Amino acid sequence: MITKSFSINEINSILKGDIVGHYSGQIIGPENIESAKASQITFIGNKKFEKKWINSKASVAVVNRDVSIEPGEKRAFIKVDNADLAMSQILSIFALPLAEVKNEQHATAVVDSTAIIGKGVKIGAGSYIGPRVIIGDYCVIYPNVTILDDCEIGNNNVFWSGVVVRERTVIGSNCIFHPNVSIGADGFGYRPSPEFGLVKIPHIGNVVIGDWVEIGANSCVDRGKFSSTVIGTGCKIDNLVQIGHNSILGKFCIMAGNSGLAGSVTLGDGVIIGGSASIKDHSVIGNGAVIGAGSGVTGDVAAGVTMLGYPALEARDTLKQWAIMKRFLKDSYK
Structure with missing residues (x-):
């Protein structure tokens, strides 16, 4: 296995922070503050973690400039403006190479004769590229991916392996689709019928995805009933997320794991949706709104508002309710 190590000065040449204390050895990798061992680097991005430093075995920590503790003997801090962003830089330099697709087109891949494949594209074993598909330059398609007409x-x-991209999907550039993502499956739509019980509603639209989008494993983005389901540029979607038909996400939205949008939900720019939160169909969530984990949103949310609870209310109202309920329960047991 490939291993990497760097001096503290080499790391700081990337972070451009200020070194406090002294550590002369090599740094062999990053680790969280509780589990780190000697020769490893860790991070203190919040003051509540400062008390853990004294028991940590890490040799170096990347810290915010307002840190209130000292590194100690033979240990060092790298002070930066934002330790969390610095962490992403350090993880990048220690990252090992991804799995390779060595052939431009594996012998077992099936690529339709009408497909247009850009330069430098790699297509792994067992993948299928359908009629009239257009793929730009330098895409990597791992084994067993399906991209339809x-x-x-x-x-x-x-x-990544297992991704299915249904017909007529439009995808921008610099996106990542993790294993078993489904893009463009039929939306969930049925109507009662005296004769047939439930009649399936055809979904004849598509999915349009902007640039720099990342979608986590086993997540689903359904095609529009009419027109398009839209994922805006820079959106980051976690694992096991459901995005219903004709939903529209603005730019740089975040959806955490197990959250879901029903059909025709609209998110403004920079919306954050916590894990396991659910949004009712046809709701409009304004720019910069935050939906707390596990919340159930049943209507529109104004820009910049934080919602919490099930059903979701403005966070301050929900917290007041919880405090009252806590006191009530405590009194009832007296």
């Missing part, structure tokens, strides 16, 4: 895909995208 008439899809248009930009440059530098990565499709």
Whole structure:
């Protein structure tokens, strides 16, 4: 296995922080503050973790500039403006190479004769590229990916094994789709019928995805009933997320694991949706709104508002309710 190590000065040349204390050895990798061992680097991005430093075996910590403790003997801090962002830089330099797709097109891959494949594209074993598909330059398609008819895909995208991209999907550039993502499956739509019980509503639209989007494993983005389901540029979608038909996400939205949008939900720019939260159909969530984990949103949410609870209310109201309920329960047991 490939291993990496760096001096504290080499790491700081990337972070451009200020070194406090002294550590002369090599740094062999990053680790959380509780589990770190000697020669490892850790992070203190919040003052509540400062008390853990004294018992940590890490040799170096990246810390915010307002840290109130000292590194101690033969240990060092690298002070930066934002320790969490610095962590992403350090993780990048210690990251090992990804799995390779060595052939431009594996012998067992099936690529339709009408597909247009850009330069430098790699297509892994068992993958299928359908009729009239257009794939831009330098995409990596891992084994057993399916991209169906008439899809248009930009440059530098990565499709991990098991991804299915249904017909007529449009994808921008620099996106990552993790294993078993489903893009463009039928939306969930049925109507009662005296004769047939439930009649399936056809979904004849598509999915449009912007640039720099990342979608986690086993997540689903359903096609529009009419027109398009839209995922805006820079959105980051966690694992096991459901995005219903004709939903529209603005730019740089975040959806954490097990959260879901019903059909025709609209998110503004920079919306954050916590894990296991659910949003009712046709709701509009304004720019910069935050939906707390486990919340159930049943209507529109104004820009910048934080919602919490089930059903969701503004966070301050929910917290007041919880405090009253806590006192009530405590009194009832007296």
